Amino acid sequence: MKEYTVRESDKFICIFTKSNGKLMVNAPYAKRHNRGLASATEVFVYGQFVIQENRGNYKLIQVDIIEPFHNLRKDLFKLAYGAYILEFIDVTMEENLASANVLRLVIRTFQAMCSGAIKESLIRHIFELKHMCLIGFMPNVFNCNICNKSYKEIDHLCFDISEGGLVCGNCCDLEGAYCHKISRGTLRTMQYIVSVHIDDLFKFTVTDEILNEYGQIITDYIDYYINKKFKTLEFIKDIETI
Numbered sequence: 001m002k003e004y005t006v007r008e009s010d011k012f013i014c015i016f017t018k019s020n021g022k023l024m025v026n027a028p029y030a031k032r033h034n035r036g037l038a039s040a041t042e043v044f045v046y047g048q049f050v051i052q053e054n055r056g057n058y059k060l061i062q063v064d065i066i067e068p069f070h071n072l073r074k075d076l077f078k079l080a081y082g083a084y085i086l087e088f089i090d091v092t093m094e095e096n097l098a099s100a101n102v103l104r105l106v107i108r109t110f111q112a113m114c115s116g117a118i119k120e121s122l123i124r125h126i127f128e129l130k131h132m133c134l135i136g137f138m139p140n141v142f143n144c145n146i147c148n149k150s151y152k153e154i155d156h157l158c159f160d161i162s163e164g165g166l167v168c169g170n171c172c173d174l175e176g177a178y179c180h181k182i183s184r185g186t187l188r189t190m191q192y193i194v195s196v197h198i199d200d201l202f203k204f205t206v207t208d209e210i211l212n213e214y215g216q217i218i219t220d221y222i223d224y225y226i227n228k229k230f231k232t233l234e235f236i237k238d239i240e241t242i
C-alpha cells in the first residue's frame, strides 16, 4: 500500500493480496485525480483489484473498493498506527507469500481502529501477537517452556523471550536479559489472543497496568525474533509525546 511515483501520472503501489501475498503493481494514470484509480489506490484501501501480469510485471486494471478505511486517514494517531501495521506486514511478509489469515487480521485491525472502541495501542499489541502467531512465532503461554508445568500450577509466573514464552518461578532466570515477571492478567490476555479466532480478537479491553506490562513483553518479543527497526514506530513515539 506504499506509493512510488514513477512518472507524472503513474505510480507504483504495493498491494497485499489474499492469493499472491505482497505485490508491486503499476497503477497507470493513478496520479490524475479525474481518473477513477486515484482514490482507489490510496493507502489502506481494501478492495477487489484486477491485475494484469506480463512477464513478472503487474499492472492495475480496475479496482472495486470494498472498504476504503477513510477514518484511518482523518486522524493522525490512527494514520500513524495504520501505517505501522502496513510497515509490519511489509517487513515480515516476503514478496508473493500468500496468507488469507494475515489479510483477514489486517482488515479486522483496521476495522477496530476505525470503530474507536478500544485504544490504538492495545489494538497494535493485539495485532502484533496474533501476527507473530500467524508467521510461525507463537509463544507457548500455557506451560513452562522448560519443565512443562501447567500455568494453573505455577505460583510465580515469568515470561522468557529467548525460551519462547512462559516459564515457572523455578526455571526462570530473573537475572537474564530476556526474562520478565508476568501477572496473571497479562498472561490471560496473551492466552486469549493466541487462541481466539481472528474475528473475535478485538472484543476486549484491559487495564492500563496490563496494557503496559503486555506492551513491554510483546515489544521485546518482536525485537528478539524480528529484529528490525520500524520507522513508523519512531513517528508514533514522536506524536505521543506532543
Ligand SMILES: [Zn+2]
Residues within 6 Å of the ligand: 144, 145, 146, 147, 148, 149, 167, 168, 169, 170, 171, 172
Ligand atoms: Zn518450569
